[in-house]
Amino acid sequence: MSETEKTNSKSNGRNDSTLFSQLLKAFCGTPEYIAPELLESQGYTKTYQRILTDPLSFPLDISSEAKSVMTGLLQRDPAKRLGANGGEEIKKHPFFSKYIDWNWYVFCLAYWRQL
Numbered sequence: 596m597s598e599t600e601k602t603n604s605k606s607n608g609r610n611d612s613t614l615f616s617q618l619l620k621a622f623c624g625t626p627e628y629i630a631p632e633l634l635e636s637q638g639y640t641k642t643y644q645r646i647l648t649d650p651l652s653f654p655l656d657i658s659s660e661a662k663s664v665m666t667g668l669l670q671r672d673p674a675k676r677l678g679a680n681g682g683e684e685i686k687k688h689p690f691f692s693k694y695i696d697w698n699w700y701v702f703c704l705a706y707w708r709q710l
Contacts, residue, residue, distance in 0.1 A: 664690035
């Protein structure tokens with residue numbers, strides 16, 4: 596440990612492992628994009644509680660496939676979330692299987708990697 600690290604550690608009364616432990620419990624970002632399981636153990640504001648409890652709402656003109664994929668990806672229970680059983684589950688969802696030719700995508704990706 597350098598002299599600066601020793602001084603900082605002494606001056607704030609914490610050691611590095613305590614600080615690291617606290618950093619692991621912290622998160623940064625927009626509340627709307629934080630996974631619910633990260634919020635459940637936190638005592639945060641009404642905004643965070645709404646993320647955990649409020650129903651999802653969508654514009655009236657959204658397609659049923661888009662609504663379905665977003666509902667699946669935003670499932671609050673990680674075990675029930677779309678993709679919890681692997682990426683194939685997401686690829687097979689009607690939203691993606693209808694609009695994306697995965698074989699073509701893999702072919703193009705392989706081609707571009709060779710360039």
